[in-house]
Amino acid sequence: MPSESKRIPASLTVMIRSSGQEILQEWLSEQLSADTLRLDLIDEKTLEVESQEFLAVLSSALGSEELVDFERPAWQPVLSFLDELSRARDHAGFGPIETASFVLSLKQPLFARSLENPEKQSSKEEIWCVNQVLDHLALYTTDLFRERREATILRQQEEMEELSTPVVKVWDGILALPLVGTLDTRRSQMVTESLLEAIAATGSEIAILDMTGVPAIDTRMAQHLMRTVAATRLMGADCILSGIRPQIAQTIVHLKIQLGDIKTESTLAAALKSAFRQSGLKVQAEG
Amino acid sequence: MNIPLELVSVQTDDDLSRVRKAVSTCASSLSFDVMSRTRLVTAASELARNMLKYGGGGVVQIEKLRESSRVGLRATFEDQGPGMADTEKALTDGFSSGRGLGLGLGGARRLVDEFLLDSQPGRGTKVSIATWVRNR
Amino acid sequence: MDRIPIAKIGSCLFATIQVDMHDRLALALREDLGSELLRTQAKGVLLDITSLDTLDTFIARLLAGIGAMAQLLGARTVLVGMRPAVAMTLVELGLTLEGVQTALNVERGMALLEATR
Structure with a gap:
């Protein structure tokens, strides 16, 4: 009982x-x-x-x-x-x-x-x-x-997720998003959300997605990236991918992932230069 | 524990905005973030339209979901229409029994946390979607 | 019946879409834009969707349809002010808006139409 x-x-x-x-x-x-x-x-x-x-x-x-x-x-x-x-x-x-x-x-x-x-x-x-x-x-x-x-x-x-998705305004109208580690569905959603919100808040027309800190990529992550780019374009902004490591480039070719017409640059610096050009800006040495 | 919040009858095109408004208001009252709310409202709009187009209209029941550690919102779409035989196929992108691209059902499923489809030929269709408030 | 007002600014047609775009309103807009394009021979259409908080497949297809129709009538369509949540939802739904260009806001949209005229 x-x-x-x-x-x-x-x-x-x-x-x-x-x-x-x-x-x-x-x-x-x-x-x-x-x-x-x-x-x-x-x-x-x-x-x-x-x-x-x-x-x-x-x-x-x-x-x-x-x-x-x-x-x-x-x-x-x-x-x-x-x-x-x-x-x-x-x-x-x-x-x-x-x-x-x-x-x-x-x-x-x-x-x-x-x-x-x-x-x-x-x-x-x-x-x-x-x-x-x-x-x-x-x-x-x-x-x-x-x-x-x-x-x-x-x-x-949560702190790590926040830390790993910082959207940086590098110039008027230019945002940079340094991606670090791998992107699962949840994180990639957060990354995309914070990027889109930053685009709306700052009125930036160019977003650089820097992949220097991404060690590897798979089909799923590539799809997430494509979605991020697609959503950015729907808002009226443009994406540049930079810092793709050779191994990742090989994977992309191997997996037959179509990056479509996404603009890519070898380094973040090159992407920034390209963004300046696109915005009609010119960097010049003084004197 | 489920608490009924709203019941919307869908008979004409105009009722679709009533469904969107009801889901949006309920989601806001449960303090959903903008992204989750937009996904939920969009999914509800797709499903209500499907119900109107293929099921001859029906009702949408909106409920608050409450579990020990989380809160969510569920919307259930029920019609007495012809129903469908192959529910798996109906969820595939590109499949549609009417016109359009057939992103409706499969698309709606991608926008929510939980998706349930119950249908049999001649016995109507019942679709239930739910999303939980994100802890942030 | 309610209709979305269409304004002509320079050689462009301009319409602002309200908070909730119900189906008949959207269909009427397409119809009105068609006849205005014919009447004014405008070279561009600017649709401001800043206040639109949801965009389902029906409306998205209708917007793409407006783009395709405008193209046939010799005009380009620019969609401006899409909200972050709306953009993300559209992508998750698997939709792309072919035949429509996008810009962040009305000003940029105008600039885009003028630059490519």
């Missing part, structure tokens, strides 16, 4: 309340002798304060509920405490296992107490309940750790 197995035995609450100090002391000595202890990252005093606080919020949640249900508001302080703790420990350099061990190590002193309970049935229920609660809370801390890592990865990915 799920509801029965999730029941919080009253005897457990009584036990934690009546011998809180002893439990805390046992738990602390347990933690201080554990392999996962990291006195290089945390001092004994902080560990004591944290342990005391966790025991207090846990005891209060257990005391105000009849069933183990982490969705209930009574558990919120416990979860918030662990949010805070795991963030702080993550920051200090603790690994996810070390943080989870903090929660799990409380099992030992609580089990020891429960085993002293002469009522076999109560003792069993207490142990089952403690086991469930602490397992869940330990998993919760590792989950928080994972979520934070994922958020970091996502942020870095």
